[in-house]
Amino acid sequence: MNVVRVKGLHKYYGDLHAVKGVDLEVEEGSIHAILGPNGAGKTTTIKCLLGILKPQKGEVEVLGSSDPEKVLSSISYVPEEKEFYEFLTPVKAVRFCERFVEKFDPSKAIELIKEFRLPENARIGTFSHGMKTQLYLSLALAQNASLFVFDEPTWGLDPIVRNVVLDMIRELSGERTVLYTSHILPEVEKIADKVSIMVRGRFVFHGELEEAKRNFKYIVFDTEVDLPRNLVVATIKKTGAFIAVVYGEDNLQKVKELYPGKARVEEMNLEDIFMSLVRGDSNDDE
Numbered sequence: 472m473n474v475v476r477v478k479g480l481h482k483y484y485g486d487l488h489a490v491k492g493v494d495l496e497v498e499e500g501s502i503h504a505i506l507g508p509n510g511a512g513k514t515t516t517i518k519c520l521l522g523i524l525k526p527q528k529g530e531v532e533v534l535g536s537s538d539p540e541k542v543l544s545s546i547s548y549v550p551e552e553k554e555f556y557e558f559l560t561p562v563k564a565v566r567f568c569e570r571f572v573e574k575f576d577p578s579k580a581i582e583l584i585k586e587f588r589l590p591e592n593a594r595i596g597t598f599s600h601g602m603k604t605q606l607y608l609s610l611a612l613a614q615n616a617s618l619f620v621f622d623e624p625t626w627g628l629d630p631i632v633r634n635v636v637l638d639m640i641r642e643l644s645g646e647r648t649v650l651y652t653s654h655i656l657p658e659v660e661k662i663a664d665k666v667s668i669m670v671r672g673r674f675v676f677h678g679e680l681e682e683a684k685r686n687f688k689y690i691v692f693d694t695e696v697d698l699p700r701n702l703v704v705a706t707i708k709k710t711g712a713f714i715a716v717v718y719g720e721d722n723l724q725k726v727k728e729l730y731p732g733k734a735r736v737e738e739m740n741l742e743d744i745f746m747s748l749v750r751g752d753s754n755d756d757e
Contacts, residue, residue: 472499474648480529482515489515491672502649504659507669508749513652514551517622544573547616551623553603557596580613600627621651637662670748687744689737690715716747
């Protein structure tokens with residue numbers, strides 16, 4: 472069963488085409504990461520599926536409903552911007568959520584605030600960005616939600632706290648579903664069951680990380696060659712080499728047949744895949 476289904480989603484900001492006809496499916500009980508550089512369209516996609524932004528075109532279904540407002544009580548959301556009423560203290564923030572947030576467990580929130588060692592009675596306006604993130608996570612994780620949506624939840628955290636947060640998110644999988652955005656590859660490798668890689672407003676891969684490593688390959692030529700755009704994902708020009716990134720055995724064989732004996736195939740690790748998709752010349756026609 473898919474908890475999230477997005478089809479043909481387009482979002483413009485004036486003349487900027489931020490999200491370009493994307494499709495996305497998130498399976499129940501999974502941790503699904505959207506991996507991409509800053510500005511790829513991750514946050515815009517998240518806000519469209521939650522009903523915060525209205526797309527110009529496309530279909531969105533969350534928890535079986537095409538109207539996100541009808542299922543908001545079953546969604547816990549940590550936005551990229553961690554904003555609070557800064558005159559509140561953590562304890563008062565918990566009381567506020569207890570009053571206005573459905574399915575909220577105040578004792579769980581206090582437990583997490585203590586675990587993060589946050590000062591319970593200090594004004595939030597005095598907190599660092601990292602402390603505000605930890606407080607936001609304490610409140611979000613205290614909600615008995617079916618779907619947790621985390622948008623760059625570890626940004627600004629030190630490495631020790633970051634690992635604690637990732638372990639907390641990992642523990643949610645199974646009965647609950649997590650949709651998680653990040654631009655940090657090691658985080659995604661640590662917790663994600665499936666990943667969607669987003670570049671320049673489009674998804675260029677959906678699947679398991681091991682599947683990506685098996686199917687993405689470098690094809691290296693000594694000089695620049697003309698390759699059909701439907702066979703390559705991206706190209707990279709370097710001094711003394713022209714590199715094509717291909718996905719799948721069929722495309723790999725077709726490229727090799729076009730230039731027999733002139734190409735060599737090299738394996739790609741996850742960092743190679745991500746960086747080539749982000750920095751290479753991708754097939755990004757409007």
